[in-house]
Amino acid sequence: METNVVDAMVTGGTGLIGRWLLAELTRKRHVAAIVRRAEDRAPELRAFVDGHGGDARRLTVVEGDVEIPGLGLDSPFDAVRDVFHVAARFAFRLDPDEARRANVDGALHVAEWARARPHLRRFVYLGGYRMMAPSSPLHGASWPLSEAERAHLSHLSHLSHLSHLSHLSHLSHLSHLSHLYSHHGAYEASKHESYRAIRGFAARYALPWTAVHPSSVIGDARTGETTQTTGFGDLVARLWNGQLPALVGSPRTFLPLVTVDDLARFLATVPERRETEGQDLCVLDPATPELPDLVRGIARHLGVPAPRRILPKGLVRALPRALTGIEPESLGFLSEERYDTTAAEAHANAVGLERPPIATSVARWADFLVSTRFGDDPRADRGAFRHGTFTVGDPRTAEVLYLHGLPWNGDAWKAVADRVSAPHARIDLPGLGRSAPADLDDLVWLERLLNERDEPILLVGHSLGAAMAVRYAHAHPQRVAGLVLVSPAFLQRRADRLLRIPPAVSLHLRRAKLAELAHHLVPELGAARPPHPAVASARIDLQRKGVSARTAKALARASCEHVRQTLRDQLESLPVPVTVVYGDHDPLLVATRHPVHAIERAGHSPHVSRPEAVATFIEAARVGLALRRPSKRHTALAGHAVVSVVER
Incomplete structure (x- = not known):
């Protein structure tokens, strides 16, 4: 380009x-992005732009560095009208010099470069909402700057030969900023310093500027997607993992939020209106609940306990970080203050921007965080919580529903589901995997999950999931197209006596190393390195509070002989097509009238170790259902398949 x-x-x-x-921006404009290691990072960035509604053909990814005077650019880009400076070094416990180089010197380098563009319309600077707080040292500050600052800035244009503006560090000793570095940390202090420096630069050189000050930024309002969890995302992670015994602040603490897509739309439109020049625009959703209510709402959605206590900020600040697990710098963002959004709301109304509902946005963001293990697995399939049940896919429209066994979660079915050509849903059973415990019988829980369906569904279950599939099909045969049962434990050898002692099993599952768990669950895979991703996913959930204990109790219940016999009786009476699949290393010990298929070189979890073979039997079941068209009912079942897998 x-x-x-x-x-x-x-x-x-x-x-x-x-x-x-x-x-x-690339939906309408040709844009250049200044990036370090541009050649390596450009393909991924272009793919992101195309995948999120932009047009990568309008994107130029150029090598550059804001910490270098002139930005290290080879081309002048003289046609640039608008410069959006959103780069910042954001982390807690930053080295002050590192923070200044990136956030103060870097901002001034970009401002100086923007000032030299012959057609510049606007320099848009990204600040932060705490700069607009009444308690901020910059609140109500008079402009322009002091004579000392003026003298410093007057030399700026002669410093291009320097590697960085290191002498800017004297600004940190100004009375209105020095306390920030010692009390609030290098990130927040450097952003305040950067903002004042940009305001001074703009006043000195008549730079047309706008400062946009967003609150805490969460994921996309439509998908929840984010690439960052630092800050409030860390708090949600602690809540999810049962490591948040108390909140910090007060019942009136206000931590406002804004979704990243809403903020992007706002930023893109700022230069379009002359009225925004010289303005500070504070962008946040004033409908964000106060922090205790916000956290309680997230806890309800995820099905985890919410903290009941609120500790004063001063007390937590005085305690060691090793004891509290809280970054002291994060405490500076906890306040009861409210923020003036009048100018930002006026701009949003003028350009027709509508804010997405914050409650829905937060729920989708929380879904994304749990799906991706809080950013550790960004390529994971996206799931959502429905009545506390974590689901990948929509059970209301799926043709196939996969039910996992113990101690797995829905990820154990991914390799199979990806090979079966049918819309599907994979769910984590109640209280297991990522799902919340349910005060319901398993049958009632599954009925609630499927009660909005219009068409019969193919149920595929493994071990415990197979048992649930049989129970549901026995109670509601008209709602089931068929079953595929993988390793139904009630037809196999009963669990060893030691596996029927919940406290011992729970402790073992929680403490088991990844390799040990893999050897126990899929020994036929050998010492695979790295272990199978389904094993790794299961182990993560088993570390979460309560999951290993509930897994152990479920295993003990499933091993009761009267439960096993009831399931056998129900299976033999089912009027729907059933296919039974098992691994030849873990054979059936009880006969059944339904078709049975053995998979060679597989144990109790063939859907994990031999997913291609299991998928073949599921596809065959689907084809068989499609051919059963002698009646109106069978016509309705065409194209549906049921797979049920059981686990011991």
Whole structure:
């Protein structure tokens, strides 16, 4: 792409806000993104832009660095009209010099570069909402700057030969900023310092600027997607893992939120209105609940206990971080203050921006965080919580529903489901995997999950999941197209006596190393390195509070002989097609009238060790159902398949 057609420049394009801003801008404009290691990072960034509604053909990814005077650019980009500076070094416990180089010197380098563009319309600077708080040392500050600052800034244009503006560090000793570095940490202090420096630069050189100050940024309002969990995301992670015994602050603490796509749309439109020039625009959703209510709402959605206690901020600040698990710098964002959003609301109304509902956005963001293990597994399938049940896919429209066994979760079915050509849903059973415990019988729980369906469904279950599939089909045969049962434990050898002692099993599951768990669950895979991803996923959930104990209790219940006999009787009376599949290393000990298929070189979990073979039997079941069209009922079942897998 010719650089002379680029009319917008973005710094920080690989960060959370920058990515969504590039996607938003490239819908209409030709944009350049300044990126370190541009050649390596460009393909992924282009794919992101195309995948999020932008047009990567309008994106130029250029090598550059905001910490270098002139930004290290080879091309002048003289057609650039708008410069969006969203790059920042964001982390807790930053070295002050590192924070200043990135956040203060970097901002001034970009401002100086923008000032030299012959057609510049606007320099858009990304600040932070705490700068607009009444308690901020910058609140109500008079402009322009002091004579000392003026003298410093007057030399800025002569410093291009320096590797960085290291002498800017004297600004930190100004009375209105020095306490921030010692009390609030390098990130927040450097952002305040950066903001004041940019305001001074703009006043000195008549730079057309706008400062946008967002609150805590969460994921996309439509999908929940995010690339960052630092800050409030860390709090949600602790809540999810049962490590949040108390909140910090007060019942009136206000931690406002904004979704990243809403912020990107806002930023993209700022230069379009002359009225925004010289304005500070505080962007947040004032409908965000106060922090205790916000956390309680997330806890209800995820099905985890909410903290009941609120500790004063001063007390937590005085305690060691090793004891509290809380970053002291994060405490600076906890306040009862409210923020003036009048100017930002006026702009949003003028350009027709509508804010997405915050409650729905937070729920989707929480779903994304749990799906991706809080960013550790960004490629994981996206799931959502429905009545506390974690589900990948929609049970209301799926043709196939996969039910896992013990101690697995829905991820154990991924390799099979990806090979079966049918819309599907994979669910974590109640109280297991990522699902919340349910005060319901398993049959009632499954009835609630499927009660909105219009068509019969193919149920595929493994071990415990197979037992649930049989129970549901026995109670509601008209709602079931068929079953595929994988290793139904009630037809196999009963669990060893030691596996029927819940406290011992729970302790073992919680403490088991990954390799040990893999050897126990899928020994036929040998010492695979790394262990199977389904094993790794199961182990993560078993570390979560209560999951291993509930797994152990479920295993003990499933081993009761009267439960096993009842399931056998129900299986033999089913009027729907049933296919039974098992691994030849773990054979059936009880005969059944239904078709039975053995998979060679497989144990109790063939859907994990031999997914291609299990998928073949599921596809065959689906084809068989499609051919059963002698009646109106069978016509309705065409195209559906049922697989039931049982686990011991």
